[in-house]
Amino acid sequence: MTMDPPQGLLAIRHLSKTFTLPRSTRDVVTAAPLRRLHALRDVSLEIAPGEILGIVGESGCGKTTFGRCLAGLERPEAGELLWRGQPMLHTDNRARRARRIQMVFQDPYAALNPGMSLGTMLDEALLVHGIGTSAAERRDRVNALLEMVGLTPNLKDRLPHAISGGQRQRVCIARALAVEPELLIADEPVSALDASVQAQIINLLEDLRTKLNLALIFIAHDLNVVRHISDRIAVMYLGEVVETAPTEMLFARPEHPYTRGLLKAIPQPDPTKRTRVPSIEGEMPDPLNPPAGCALSTRCPLVLPDCRARHPSLVMGEDDHFVRCLNPAASTGFVFTSSSD
Amino acid sequence: MSQPIIKVDELRVTFGHTPEAVTVVDGVSFEIGQGEVFGLVGESGSGKSVTCRSLIQLFGGARPSSVTGRILFDGQDLAQLSPADFVRIRGTSIAMIFQDPMTALNPTMRIGDQIQETLCRHDGLTPRQARLRAIDLLKAVGVTAPERRLDSYPHEFSGGMRQRVLIAIALACRPKLLIADEPTTALDVTVQDQILKLILRLRDETGMAVLFVTHDLGVVAQTCDRVGVMYAGRIMEMADTTQLFANPSHPYTRALLRALPAHGKRSGRLEPIGGAPPSLADPPTGCRFHPRCRNAVVDCTTVRPPLVTVAPGHSGACFRMGDVS
Numbered sequence: 133m134t135m136d137p138p139q140g141l142l143a144i145r146h147l148s149k150t151f152t153l154p155r156s157t158r159d160v161v162t163a164a165p166l167r168r169l170h171a172l173r174d175v176s177l178e179i180a181p182g183e184i185l186g187i188v189g190e191s192g193c194g195k196t197t198f199g200r201c202l203a204g205l206e207r208p209e210a211g212e213l214l215w216r217g218q219p220m221l222h223t224d225n226r227a228r229r230a231r232r233i234q235m236v237f238q239d240p241y242a243a244l245n246p247g248m249s250l251g252t253m254l255d256e257a258l259l260v261h262g263i264g265t266s267a268a269e270r271r272d273r274v275n276a277l278l279e280m281v282g283l284t285p286n287l288k289d290r291l292p293h294a295i296s297g298g299q300r301q302r303v304c305i306a307r308a309l310a311v312e313p314e315l316l317i318a319d320e321p322v323s324a325l326d327a328s329v330q331a332q333i334i335n336l337l338e339d340l341r342t343k344l345n346l347a348l349i350f351i352a353h354d355l356n357v358v359r360h361i362s363d364r365i366a367v368m369y370l371g372e373v374v375e376t377a378p379t380e381m382l383f384a385r386p387e388h389p390y391t392r393g394l395l396k397a398i399p400q401p402d403p404t405k406r407t408r409v410p411s412i413e414g415e416m417p418d419p420l421n422p423p424a425g426c427a428l429s430t431r432c433p434l435v436l437p438d439c440r441a442r443h444p445s446l447v448m449g450e451d452d453h454f455v456r457c458l459n460p461a462a463s464t465g466f467v468f469t470s471s472s473d
Numbered sequence: 474m475s476q477p478i479i480k481v482d483e484l485r486v487t488f489g490h491t492p493e494a495v496t497v498v499d500g501v502s503f504e505i506g507q508g509e510v511f512g513l514v515g516e517s518g519s520g521k522s523v524t525c526r527s528l529i530q531l532f533g534g535a536r537p538s539s540v541t542g543r544i545l546f547d548g549q550d551l552a553q554l555s556p557a558d559f560v561r562i563r564g565t566s567i568a569m570i571f572q573d574p575m576t577a578l579n580p581t582m583r584i585g586d587q588i589q590e591t592l593c594r595h596d597g598l599t600p601r602q603a604r605l606r607a608i609d610l611l612k613a614v615g616v617t618a619p620e621r622r623l624d625s626y627p628h629e630f631s632g633g634m635r636q637r638v639l640i641a642i643a644l645a646c647r648p649k650l651l652i653a654d655e656p657t658t659a660l661d662v663t664v665q666d667q668i669l670k671l672i673l674r675l676r677d678e679t680g681m682a683v684l685f686v687t688h689d690l691g692v693v694a695q696t697c698d699r700v701g702v703m704y705a706g707r708i709m710e711m712a713d714t715t716q717l718f719a720n721p722s723h724p725y726t727r728a729l730l731r732a733l734p735a736h737g738k739r740s741g742r743l744e745p746i747g748g749a750p751p752s753l754a755d756p757p758t759g760c761r762f763h764p765r766c767r768n769a770v771v772d773c774t775t776v777r778p779p780l781v782t783v784a785p786g787h788s789g790a791c792f793r794m795g796d797v798s
């Protein structure tokens with residue numbers, strides 16, 4: 133977040149992305165204005181080598197679009213990306229970006245080609261990027277990749293339907309790591325998996341970070357999981373970053389009212405800590421027509437008249453803690469663990 | 474526990490015919506008291522949804538080839554009822570809400586008509602009376618401006634609002650038992666929180682019993698009074714919620730709780746359960762958890778452990794519950 137060029141791996145500056153909605157015949161006839169969905173609004177973040185940055189927020193907050201913009205799957209219309217201080221434009225060589233940044237998707241059932249064996253899929257990634265000079269060399273590399281993600285190499289002749297969901301997600305991770313990226317974007321990598329298998333994948337990602345000094349952007353809606361794995365967390369709401377802080381600080385001293393609501397809303401696996409007061413009322417506003425002032429002003433329990441008129445900017449507090457709120461002081465006095473009756 | 478409203482005894486549900494028969498629910502027994510929220514928790518494929526659907530006999534396209542066991546609802550054996558009698562039970566005494574509020578509503582009917590349909594059919598209200606009652610119901614589930622919203626179509630509602638409408642339809646005839654099959658899985662966490670609290674408030678107000686199915690142990694801890702933990706078609710452990718989380722006695726429950734990222738402190742590594750849930754087409758013999766259990770002994774591989782009481786109101790199906798802690 134600091135604006136001086138640091139030892140950072142990737143700096144994201146003022147990234148914005150809007151999607152123009154398809155026009156119906158009626159829209160054309162009535163000359164209705166184009167409708168734009170603001171998926172990302174001025175997002176600035178930074179990630180260091182080997183760091184795990186968690187991105188949390190509810191569906192529609194732009195967290196997936198954010199990941200896809202970084203991986204080059206969407207083209208942002210404003211903002212820049214700095215890779216080790218050098219601008220990385222979307223006009224840049226795609227292959228070079230792919231060698232640096234890779235992505236793992238939510239649904240391992242949809243992400244693998246059902247007609248290709250696991251070995252062929254991994255081999256294809258190596259072939260496309262010209263890694264390994266001979267078939268034999270690539271074969272050894274495929275075996276090594278499978279072992280790295282905890283699978284035995286003799287699975288490589290299997291088709292995706294013949295392995296379990298957890299194994300599929302391991303294969304997706306192996307395929308992403310085939311090109312030796314320095315940054316891995318994991319978009320809800322465990323939410324399609326059963327609880328008993330989720331922990332296996334989370335441990336694997338932590339091991340890979342340590343072993344390969346891999347930086348990881350971990351996108352998820354499950355705050356317990358994000359808290360476990362991340363060094364730093366960014367909370368998104370309606371296309372904006374509303375708060376970022378080192379993980380434990382965010383949980384100990386959340387300053388944005390939305391973060392507080394989100395923390396209170398996680399169902400904690402502890403029946404002795406129950407509460408009957410809803411954490412935050414209402415639902416996210418229509419992203420086609422975001423509120424003029426603060427994005428949360430339609431739901432915020434602490435809203436002031438000013439909040440509806442002025443759009444707050446992301447302000448740095450102490451210890452790398454940023455918050456986008458006109459009245460963060462109103463949120464003090466929050467104690468996360470005392471949410472009992 | 475208060476007087477049970479429903480008592481399920483040795484429920485066994487099989488799909489398909491030999492040699493391809495798959496027994497998805499294998500000898501499940503439980504009862505739910507009046508005003509009680511009973512949770513069924515388990516991973517996907519553990520048989521919790523099929524258990525629910527057997528109670529109300531709604532299977533959609535895939536009908537089971539056999540359903541055995543006894544289901545006593547309010548003193549009545551549901552298996553003895555004719556299909557016509559069952560229609561009367563369904564909707565009036567037992568109602569169900571589903572995981573996906575996007576597909577459970579008719580997209581071509583106004584919300585008001587969908588609520589009033591139930592009222593006219595079961596309660597014999599006139600359309601005018603039904604409309605007034607529908608407004609009350611929408612108010613009760615927290616839909617703002619219900620008079621106007623009655624004339625909206627489902628696509629004009631968000632996911633959370635659709636789930637509220639489904640709850641309103643389910644509650645229209647004041648059921649004695651509400652079956653909620655993963656009612657919040659498709660919703661965002663702040664909306665999930667609102668819906669869970671709504672269900673608990675309605676339970677307090679109406680005294681209905683709730684069968685709550687989920688895969689999320691956090692949701693169980695926050696909503697259920699008593700829980701049954703299912704694995705591969707069988708109940709592994711059953712206890713009061715506080716008891717289950719404080720003293721889990723089955724190795725599967727313990728492993729499941731250990732695999733969760735801990736709340737309140739940042740632990741070191743997670744402890745996953747090795748392997749994957751078994752295929753029900755070819756389930757393991759003996760205890761179905763034994764291939765993944767770190768405490769398994771020879772007996773576990775051959776003999777099915779019965780559900781035995783370990784403490785008042787707390788039972789588990791494991792041979793080694795006493796030896797291992």
